[in-house]
Amino acid sequence: MNDLSMANTATREAFDVQAVRRDFPILSQQVNGKPLVYLDNGASAQKPTAVLDAMDRYYREMHSNVHRGAHTLGDRATAAFEGARETVRNFLNAHSTREIIWTKGTTEAINLVANGLAPRLKAGDEILVSHMEHHANIVPWQMIAERTGAKVVPIQVTPQGELDPDSFNSLLNDRTRILAITHVSNVLGTVNPVADMVCQARARGIITLLDGAQAVPHFRPDVQALDCDFYVFSSHKLFGPTGIGVLYGKAALLEDMPPYQGGGEMIERVSFERTTWNVLPYKFEAGTPAIAEAVGLGAAIDYLNRLDREAMEAAENALLERAHQLVETVPGMSIIGTAQHKVPVMSFKIEGLHPSDIGTLLDQQGIAIRTGHHCAMPLMDFYGVPGTARASFAFYNTLDEVNQLFTALQKVQRLFA
Structure with missing residues (x-):
């Protein structure tokens, strides 16, 4: 069983993510012929029916x-x-x-x-x-x-x-x-x-x-x-x-x-x-x-x-942990920011690829991320990069969506290899 197909259900047993997703109607649509994978929550999160x-x-x-x-x-x-x-x-x-x-x-x-x-x-x-x-x-x-x-x-x-x-x-x-x-x-x-x-x-x-x-x-x-x-x-x-x-x-x-x-x-x-x-x-x-x-x-x-906040936070942590585990499956990919205490935000770069190209090609696969300097130019200068790609997760995201992100990143990387 490869990294992208490994089951990891135990981490989310206490949090019914599928029930939560039904509360967010925008998540059920397709984008560019693909089910929407919305990973731009740090810019703006989606709204529940309530x-x-x-x-x-x-x-x-x-x-x-x-x-x-x-x-x-x-x-x-x-x-x-x-x-x-x-x-x-x-x-x-x-x-x-x-x-x-x-x-x-x-x-x-x-x-x-x-x-x-x-x-x-x-x-x-x-x-x-x-x-x-x-x-x-x-x-x-x-x-x-x-x-x-x-x-x-x-x-x-x-x-x-x-x-x-x-x-x-x-x-x-x-x-x-x-x-x-x-x-x-x-x-x-x-x-x-x-x-x-x-x-x-x-x-x-x-x-x-x-x-x-x-x-x-x-x-x-x-x-x-x-x-x-x-x-x-x-x-x-x-x-x-x-x-x-x-x-x-x-x-x-x-x-x-x-x-x-x-x-x-x-x-x-x-x-x-x-x-x-x-x-x-x-x-x-x-x-x-x-x-x-x-x-x-x-x-x-x-x-x-009304949500179980402890379970929600554990579920979000599981998403970030899964993303970090899969970084090594994309040649040339590295994370910007590896602090010990983080919320589920992953800024990254892939050697030889511009962040905007990564974002455009992911969008063609139905995956929404953020690219650029993220209104933090002094931080970009510190890391010596013009910008990064950023996937930011919310409690309504799934481990399968994390897997889809990395499958898509592998395709993007192969295009430029």
């Missing part, structure tokens, strides 16, 4: 603007909207819904925090990020640094794709004001030791932000246990709709920060002499919010809460 139904029900039965309507539909919409906020609060284990701010996504959330903290910064101050950050957790800080005279300083990574603890420890100093770090790398899948890093930063009075965009699809973060000041993520990576994300922030810091945008819900009173701001969380939610999207995100979390 999310689609919740958003459809909102528009069919309760659509209205929230908070100020003096009628039944307004009450229904507000209850659903604020109910979703409570669902997110519970998911993150935040103290209060006052600490849960709706944003358009992770990128806007980081921009909001960066702009809100700018008044605290001056020339010579330092903002620590890392070499493995998504551009969304680099560029906003660079923009604020240029405005304030502060400096963005990167923590180095090891060849294995882990944050270098010696680099981190050496960079913490009396000038460090902010630590903004990814919980999980979107390229490497590395799960960073953020609890320890936050603890060290807090001992020095450093404000901390964690980018949880790639973490929340795989495990639940506990912001009270982490003790971070800010935590951000996007709905669409958490099996919810696009166009909405979450900023968690400690209430004291949010109270002290100026509003990010003006108009609509974020005001208490407006006059030409003076305008005052609304209470948290509405102080940061200008204009009509993404109501249906908030409802959809709440439904996505409710759906995940």
Whole structure:
């Protein structure tokens, strides 16, 4: 029995992946005449019927603007909207819904925090990020640094794709004001030791932000246990709709920060002499919010809460383990990022092949992956590559799909051999 046909059913006995797949209608289609194998979950995950139904029900039965309507539909919409906020609060284990701010996504959330903290910064101050950050957790800080005279300083990574603890420890100093770090790398899948890093930063009075965009699809973060000041993520990576994300922030810091945008819900009173701001969380939610999207995100979390999360995580780990086992079956293939603690993300290269060619040829076989720099150009520079191919798995993927990926990669490699 060869590597691609080996049975491995025991790893998934506790998790009924076929039942789960029936909850995701998009997965049943064919692409280019082949059954779809969707392995681009790190870019955007698919949506269960529960999310689609919740958003459809909102528009069919309760659509209205929230908070100020003096009628039944307004009450229904507000209850659903604020109910979703409570669902997110519970998911993150935040103290209060006052600490849960709706944003358009992770990128806007980081921009909001960066702009809100700018008044605290001056020339010579330092903002620590890392070499493995998504551009969304680099560029906003660079923009604020240029405005304030502060400096963005990167923590180095090891060849294995882990944050270098010696680099981190050496960079913490009396000038460090902010630590903004990814919980999980979107390229490497590395799960960073953020609890320890936050603890060290807090001992020095450093404000901390964690980018949880790639973490929340795989495990639940506990912001009270982490003790971070800010935590951000996007709905669409958490099996919810696009166009909405979450900023968690400690209430004291949010109270002290100026509003990010003006108009609509974020005001208490407006006059030409003076305008005052609304209470948290509405102080940061200008204009009509993404109501249906908030409802959809709440439904996505409710759906995940009904699953056996421990079994789900074990199933995902089995997918990554299987993928790593099969790398040697493709001549010239190597993995970028071999950290000990990873979520099921596999960035790779094949000697002599451009990542975009790999992606195109896999698509012809019905397999969807991501190629390019993954919005992490500094990390690509570190590894000396223009980009990588990336297969990112979710709990609805199967071991057979992993096998299909490697069968397809073998065909691609033979084409260029």
